[in-house]
Amino acid sequence: MSTATGAATLSELAARYGLRPSSARPPLATYVRKLWQRRHFIVAFATSRTVSMYSGARLGQLWQVLTPLLNAAVYYVVFGILFDTQRGIENFEAFLVTGVFVFTFTQRSVTAGARAISGNLSLIRALHFPRASLPLASTIVELQQLLVSMAVLCVIVLLTGEPLTPRWLLVVPALALQTMFNTGLALAIARVGARIPDVTQLLPFVTRTWLYLSGVLYSIPDRLAPGPLRDLMLANPAAVYIELVRDGLMATHDTPTNTWYLAVAWAVAALLGGFVFFWAAEERYGRG
Template identity: 45%
Template sequence: MTSAERGGTAAGGPSELAQLAARSGLKKVGSRPGLPEYVRTLWARRHFLWVLSTSRSYSRNQNNYLGQLWSVLSPLTLAAVYYLVFGLLLDTRAGTTNYPGFLTIGVFIFMAIAASMTAGSTAVTSNITMVRALDFPRAVLPLSVALSEMLTLLPAIGVMIVIVLLTGEPITVTWLLLPVALVLILLFSAGCAMIAARVVVAARDLRNLIPVAIRLLRYVSGVFFSIEAYAGRFEWGFVLEYQPVAVYLTLMRSVLLQDVAVDPTMWLTGLAWAVVLFLVGFVVFWSAEEKYGRD
């Protein structure tokens, strides 16, 4: 057989080849790097993460005539629909003084968090061609999902501020906390996206449960009603108030609306949720790094 002429490392079995590789200083392919090394390679690809996120967020509205105008129009129309249903028809205005502002903030922020979870859950599985074509730290995928949702949220924040101003809220010092709240939300969404992506890769059937979970969250997070006014009468009402999504809605409202007070406990809770979810999500995602791309 021709292989004889061409030669091979002798028949000693796997260990001999492994020794040869070690002697020649070759690196093993596809093994999971240690956590510090992983963070370092991820940092080296930060431009990749940024370009991927901005491009995704931009391309979303590129396939129609009005193009990027939709990044402002979509949230506007959505706010109008929610106001019609919950403000006028169902009237869940109890406990709020500026319901249009309250509702707009709730809807926009919740939408961004929910979108991160949904898109995050398929961050690896729907980019499988990229995973199988290019070698990069896979955490870029869920992170870019969260980042691009945050970038999509920015024009909506502009709309939100205009609505809030139109409803008569003054600009106060607390508005300076707006970027802080957004960073906390970004960290939290990124953590959720990484966990969801990891879980769906391991058991893809769970993808079908994500919309269910999001619907549940929508109704228990006080998106269009004040938790304090409606659930406060139950003993376990505090569970609803301190679950992360509700916390972030309250934070945003306390920044922009006068009748919601800035509460240090809430801010600390928000910070804790963000840091814990992000770190747990990162480690959970990293722990399966070498397995992505198998299915």
């Protein structure tokens, strides 16, 4: 029997008994169902990564709070004092720290997502599971770290003189929408990072530029006159989620109502778009 005939016979047998290649991309609905079935694995994998992340450092998990705090301190000296970006902003300390903590969540989610596939090739090649589990787990890792950071942020904001009001509850839906956005972005960049590993070298420059354009260090409405450029910068998703969290924590901060509409639109578009974009290349992840 020739090789071609043997291959055809095997294909016929596979089709007859409903067998499919283990790496084949399942239909979208089936893929979502398989991910849900593995939700406990995803959370457990993320938790183990969180615990082990700073295991080699003396201060351990404290670094997840110290890093954004040290960044905020540097930005305060350089931009707040030397460049006087605090001019016209009430309670600049709370304004700055909130912006740094919220932006760091997105920044770290994107960076971790870029390495989600390329950094777990041995796991991908050894086991069969929905590959989206990995960027999802990486986002959960960053969310777990954010929750610890937010506790510290709330204390800092209170120490700066902001009152504790019912508006603080707005932070919960704002961060939930940001998590949706970050998840979609992590899924999309995970596919890019799997194809082009060098993208991880470019990301620090991209995210640093994004930080400067997102109103983390200054107030966009105070620095720009009304016009298309100002509207575009205010519609930037990073700026949208930062503004919503500031609006919840700071009594002196006011955010237009349409910011919530933008937050929902960015979250839904990023999550759905990123998920479908990632799923479309499911069978190619882990191949040499």
